Amino acid sequence: MEMTHELKFDSPSFGERVKGMLGVDFYRLFHTPLFYIFLVIAAIIPAMILGTSNTDASLYTNTWQMICAQTPLYVVGSMGDYANMNMVFMFGGIMVSIFIGNDYRSGYVKQLFTTHAKKQDYMISKTIVGAFSMACMCITYLLGTVGAGLLVGTSMQVNVGSLVLAVLSKMVMSLGWASLYTFLNIIFRRHFGISIASSFFFGTGILIIGAAAILGNTSVLNIFLYGSSVYACLSATVLTLLVCLAISALWTAIYILLGTRILSKSDVY
C-alpha cells in the first residue's frame, strides 16, 4: 500500500501574527546599537541647548521650558518657544526611518512578507516599536533636561501635575508620530534618503507652524499631530491627555489603514 503524507496548515490568529512580528522588532531594537544611540542623543540635546543658551537669559528662564511652553504656542516667536521635547519626534522620525529602511536594505522585508501575508501586521508592529522608542526617548530627554537644569542652575519651579500630564501626553503622541513615519517609509520604501528627509521634514512641524502664522494661535491645529504635541504644555490637564490620546489614535488608525492599503496593492520592493 502506498504511503501518504498528510499536510496540515493551521492559520495563526491576528494576535499570534502581530506577537511574532513585534517579537522580531523588539529583539532587533534591543540587540542593535541604533536604539541606544538615539536614547543618548535624546538625553544630550536638552543638555546642549540649556547649557549653551544660559548666556541668553531671555531664552530659557525655567528648566521645564525645555520640555514644553507654559501655554500652547503654535506661532513660534523665538527658539525658546520651539526647541523643546517635540524635538524628540524629529529625531525619532530619523530613527524610525533607519529602522524600517534597514528592513528593506537588508532584504529582511522579503522574509517577513513571505511568511506574513498580512501587510497590516507590518504597519502595526513598526508603529508600536517606533512609538515605544520615541516614548523612551521622551524619558531620556526628560532626564537630560533635569540633569542640565541642575548643572546650569535654571529655575525648577513647576506645577508637577501639569508637567507629568504634559510628558505623558507627549509620550502618547509618539504613537501617532510613529504611524506617520511608518507610512512615509512605506511610500518612499525604495528611496532611503527621501524617507529620512521626509520624516525629518514632517517632524519639524514646519507645516503647522506655517499654518499657525496664517491662522494665528488657534486650537483648531490640535487636530494635527504637531498641534496636539504643542498642546501638551505646562498648563496641561487631564483633558490635554485625552485630546492627545484621541488625536494620536485617530491618526494612527488612518496611517495604518492607508499604509496597509498601499502595501497590499503595490509591490513590496
Add this chain to the structure above:
Amino acid sequence: MPATMEGGKSVNAIEIKNLSKSFRGLYAVDHLTMTVPVGAIYGFIGENGSGKSTTEKLICGHLAPDGGEIKLFGKDYRDAGVRVRVGALIENTGCFPGSSVWDNLKMQAINLGLEHANEEIQRVLQIVRMEDSAKIKFKSCSLGMKQRIGIAMALLGEPALLILDEPINGLDTDGMRIMREILVDITQKYHCTVLISSHILGELEKIATHYGILCQGKMIQEITAKEMDSRARVFVSIKTKDMAGAAHILKAKFNQVKEVGEYLQVLDVEDTESIVEYLLANGHVVNEIKKNKIGLEEYYVDLMSKKEGK
C-alpha cells in the same frame, strides 16, 4: 511520497493559472500556467529575463500580480496558514549584516512564533552543515555560507514549500555539492516541495524531479525528469585519427553526424558495435567510442532553437 490535505483531498504544492505581471507595459510573466506536485524538486529554467524570479516573487507575495490565480496546497496564496509554511531564498538571504548568524535565525524563529526556537535553530544549522558558525557575524561569512544561512532561514518552522532563486550561483564545486546534498535531504527527510531556479543546468539535472521551461514570461514546457529522460536523444561519440575522413564516411550512412570539440557525434544511434565495424570496413580505426544521452542543457537548447525556428 504523495500528499493529501486534511480530509484526504489530494492537492498540488503550487497551482498557477493565467498569472500575469507587467512592468511599464511589458509583460515579465505572461498568462503563465504551471503545476508543481507535492514533494517535487521543480527545476525552473529559462534565460535571463524569462520571468523566473518574477514568478517566484509573485508566489511569495512580494509583487502584486496584474491578474491570474495562485494556489498553494489548494489554498489562496495569501492564506496565513499556508504562508507560515513557505520558506524562500530570493536574490539575497534577507539577513542583517551586523548581526550574528544565530541572531538572524533567532529573529526569523520569533517571527514564525516557534515554540522551541533554540532547538529549531540548532536543527536547521545542522541541516545546512553550519552548527559551528552560529556566532559569526553574517557580514563575515563567505558566499557559500551566506547561501546556506539563507536556506537555513527558509527551513525554519519546517516549511512545506521552499522557493529558491539561483541558490547555487557563485558557489565553488564543493559548495555546489553541499547544496545539492542539502536539497535532496530536505525533500527526502522533511517532505518539503522545492521550487528552484538555476542557470547551472548540469547541477539542476542531478536533483530535479520536474522541470518548467520558461521563455519570455510564458511556460513553454512542463516535463518530469523521467519523461525528459525517455525523450532525450541518444548519441555516440567517436574519436579517430582522421576525423574529417571518418565524418565523411559516417554522413553517408547516418542522418546526423556533427563535430563537437575533439569528437564526432552520431545522433540517435545506440549500437556502438555497428559503427566501429562500419568505420573499420572503410579503413578508419576507432581510438575512442562512448555512448551518451542528451542532457538537460542540450534538451533546453534544442527546445529553444525549435521555438525560435532555427
